[in-house]
Amino acid sequence: MNGKPVIQLVDVEKSFGPQHVLRGTNLSISEGKTTVIVGGSGTGKSIIIKHILGLISPDRGKVLVYGKDINNIRKKELRGIRTNFGVLFQNSALFDSMTVFDNVALPLRERTKTPEKEIGDIVNEKLALMDIKGSNEKYPAQISGGMKKRVGLARALVLNPKIVFFDEPTTGLDVAKSNEIYRVFFRSQARLGYTAVIVSHDVPKIFKLADYVALLYNGVVQDYLTPEEFQLSDNPVIKDFVETTMGTLYSSKSMEGE
Amino acid sequence: MLRFFEKIGEVSLYYVNQAGRMGIFLFYSFISTFKPPYKIAPIIKQTYIIGTLSIFVILFTGAFTGMVLGLQGHNTLRKFGADGLLGSAVALSLIRELGPVLAALMVTGRAGSAICAEIGIMRISEQIDALDCMAIDPHKYIMVPKFVAGIIALPLLTSIFDVVGIFGGYLVGVGLLGANEGAYFSSIYKTVEFKDIYMGLVKSLCFGLLIVWICSAKGYFVHLERGAGFGAEGVSRVTTSAVVLSSVSILVFDFFLTSVLI
Numbered sequence: 001m002n003g004k005p006v007i008q009l010v011d012v013e014k015s016f017g018p019q020h021v022l023r024g025t026n027l028s029i030s031e032g033k034t035t036v037i038v039g040g041s042g043t044g045k046s047i048i049i050k051h052i053l054g055l056i057s058p059d060r061g062k063v064l065v066y067g068k069d070i071n072n073i074r075k076k077e078l079r080g081i082r083t084n085f086g087v088l089f090q091n092s093a094l095f096d097s098m099t100v101f102d103n104v105a106l107p108l109r110e111r112t113k114t115p116e117k118e119i120g121d122i123v124n125e126k127l128a129l130m131d132i133k134g135s136n137e138k139y140p141a142q143i144s145g146g147m148k149k150r151v152g153l154a155r156a157l158v159l160n161p162k163i164v165f166f167d168e169p170t171t172g173l174d175v176a177k178s179n180e181i182y183r184v185f186f187r188s189q190a191r192l193g194y195t196a197v198i199v200s201h202d203v204p205k206i207f208k209l210a211d212y213v214a215l216l217y218n219g220v221v222q223d224y225l226t227p228e229e230f231q232l233s234d235n236p237v238i239k240d241f242v243e244t245t246m247g248t249l250y251s252s253k254s255m256e257g258e
Numbered sequence: 259m260l261r262f263f264e265k266i267g268e269v270s271l272y273y274v275n276q277a278g279r280m281g282i283f284l285f286y287s288f289i290s291t292f293k294p295p296y297k298i299a300p301i302i303k304q305t306y307i308i309g310t311l312s313i314f315v316i317l318f319t320g321a322f323t324g325m326v327l328g329l330q331g332h333n334t335l336r337k338f339g340a341d342g343l344l345g346s347a348v349a350l351s352l353i354r355e356l357g358p359v360l361a362a363l364m365v366t367g368r369a370g371s372a373i374c375a376e377i378g379i380m381r382i383s384e385q386i387d388a389l390d391c392m393a394i395d396p397h398k399y400i401m402v403p404k405f406v407a408g409i410i411a412l413p414l415l416t417s418i419f420d421v422v423g424i425f426g427g428y429l430v431g432v433g434l435l436g437a438n439e440g441a442y443f444s445s446i447y448k449t450v451e452f453k454d455i456y457m458g459l460v461k462s463l464c465f466g467l468l469i470v471w472i473c474s475a476k477g478y479f480v481h482l483e484r485g486a487g488f489g490a491e492g493v494s495r496v497t498t499s500a501v502v503l504s505s506v507s508i509l510v511f512d513f514f515l516t517s518v519l520i
């Protein structure tokens with residue numbers, strides 16, 4: 001694996017009532033790379049992200065971000081770690097009583113002392129990077145789902161974070177819109193060089209963006225591999241996942257040997 | 259039988275938990291008030307929402323409360339030949355008790371429910387999580403302006419309620435029922451002391467804090483509410499329970515505050 005790990009999940013277990021979602025999950029995410037977490041619906045992919053963000057604490061195990069156990073630090077320190085984060089939520093989580101402009105400007109206004117004029121320039125630049133023009137004064141309810149995701153992404157990136165989380169960035173969008181999201185993701189990552197953690201169902205398309213793929217199955221991360229290795233893996237669970245989601249695109253060496 | 263005790267234990271634990279959560283919530287909100295940056299604009303906005311927008315309701319209820327006090331007071335006091343004390347009876351009941359309590363109940367119904375629903379919706383649509391992830395303290399950003407606004411608005415609204423009520427009592431007692439005009443105001447002047455006004459203001463200040471605390475904490479913890487359900491239904495149930503709890507707490511606290519301040 002290239003790059004040092006910035007996020008590590010060590011034997012994380014989490015239950016919600018009788019539902020045992022994570023059963024000793026281990027995952028190590030490399031700096032500057034794009035990691036995609038895949039798996040069936042309801043397997044706990046988003047729960048992994050919420051653990052890393054410190055929104056949920058594990059029943060057992062540790063979540064380390066920059067080497068610090070985020071469940072055993074002071075609130076202030078956790079906030080310090082979170083200053084490195086940018087998050088695109090599944091439903092965008094835009095502030096619905098604020099305009100598009102104010103949504104993107106919020107982190108700048110609350111976390112920095114940037115003058116209002118400069119805030120305007122930064123926000124407009126980020127919105128332009130996301131191909132959003134002329135919607136500054138609109139409210140989230142007045143824009144489309146794809147646009148909401150892009151505004152969410154602009155807001156996530158406005159403070160140039162080091163780690164960006166994408167919780168199902170293209171779910172509910174048509175092919176053209178999801179391609180658009182991928183394009184802006186690709187463009188922004190090339191420019192800002194952040195570590196990306198993506199939870200997605202959009203297999204195999206998402207593999208094009210991934211440096212590493214992790215499959216969550218039965219509460220355990222099966223493996224952490226490059227997309228090529230993933231598709232050629234001998235792990236029966238991964239093999240089964242690859243075949244159901246994309247058919248047998250590559251034939252693995254073991255199959256060739258047979 | 260065992261199941262019965264289990265249930266009692268479960269419910270008790272839930273309420274102890276909830277009390278702890280709400281206590282910590284108040285503590286964090288209090289601490290956050292003194293942390294920079296200090297922004298005035300959100301406080302003004304919230305004071306407008308909680309205070310200014312409640313003025314009409316306060317004027318209306320204040321006037322009618324004063325009027326009914328005038329009516330009842332005049333009829334009762336006349337029996338003892340003490341209708342000259344009508345002003346004093348109306349003013350003291352309003353300033354010491356009815357003003358703070360009724361104004362607080364009105365604000366709970368109008369602004370408290372709105373606070374709870376707003377924060378509850380922010381919770382269920384992950385907007386509060388988004389704030390957390392952006393390293394913006396939700397207590398500082400959402401709660402503090404509401405707390406400060408509640409503390410500013412309630413004493414002012416209560417004062418308006420009292421004044422309008424006294425004139426309402428005058429309108430009915432003097433205007434309609436023919437009590438002596440001079441006696442009405444002079445009895446107020448003679449009997450109302452600073453201690454009475456102080457008591458009313460302290461009460462209204464505490465009620466302001468109580469309303470914002472209960473309503474915002476209920477909304478903030480909507481996802482942890484027992485049996486509230488999820489989504490819009492959860493928010494609607496939690497809003498109802500916040501209004502009920504605030505109203506009951508106002509009356510309970512009123513008793514304790516009176517016993518301390520009297």
